[in-house]
Amino acid sequence: MSTPIASLPTPPRPLRLPPWTPWRRLASPPVFEVWVARWWAPLLALALPCVVPGLWLTFFVMPADARQGDAVRLLPVHVASAWMSMWLYALMAFWSAMALVWRGRVASALAQAMAPTGAMFCALALVSGALWGQPTWGTWWVWDARLASQLLLLFLYLGVIGLRAAFDDERRAARLSALLALVGAVNLPVIWFSVHWWNTLHQGATITPRGAALEWTQLAALVLMTLAAWAYAAAMTLLRARCILAEQRAAPPRPRPTVKGWR
Secondary structure: OOOOOOOOOOOOOOOOOOOOHHHHHHHOHHHHHHHHHHHHHHHHHHHHHHHHHHHHHHHHHOOOEOOOEHHHHHHHHHHHHHHHHHHHHHHHHHHHHHHHHHOOHHHHHHHHHHHHHHHHHHHHHHHHHHHHHHHHHOOOOOOOHHHHHHHHHHHHHHHHHHHHHHOOOHHHHHHHHHHHHHHHOOHHHHHHHHHHHOOOOOOOOOEEOOEEOOOHHHHHHHHHHHHHHHHHHHHHHHHHHHHHHHHHHHOOOOOOOOOOOOO
């Protein structure tokens, strides 16, 4: 009678990690700083071949408009800056929420790093809009719903920057600025839908799901300027976040509060 052969143990199945697991390593400040050192320079270099032909198309190739004349040449700069100011604020609010929930240093640094770049693009959108509006509307500024909400966005950016600088306690400053960023995110749909909700002097959307109401040189210049703005904003955000983390690491530890005993 033959003896049964002992069954071999079943080999364990290989562990399958979620696809987002490698990206979670970037939440570690040392890993994030190494990753930033590798990518911020290529991103900044990518902005140059986009902005140079974009500006060339804007000021030398785009035809003048029959009604607005040469003022329409500000369209690529104005629209790209306005888009970036809203996108950066949305991302700043997202990373602020991540910092409040998970208390991550990288998320807090990213939220802080986006504020100056977002404020710059917001100010550029307002200035280019004023330069565009003066020859077409006959005035530099009107209290239009789109313009007023965009100005409020600039004040929100400045408020986040000011709160970060107003407190010596880094945790308190990060928490208060994150709350302001989240509350201010309500302004984003107001900016986007203001031309649909109210009878505004500002023109409607330039690009809709039905297509773009632009001449091909205008569309090409707008795409190039938008790509340049994205690359520049990404490079500056990563580099500034890296500097913020380095400053936090080099800062002396906070002294623990002591309780004086009763005499």
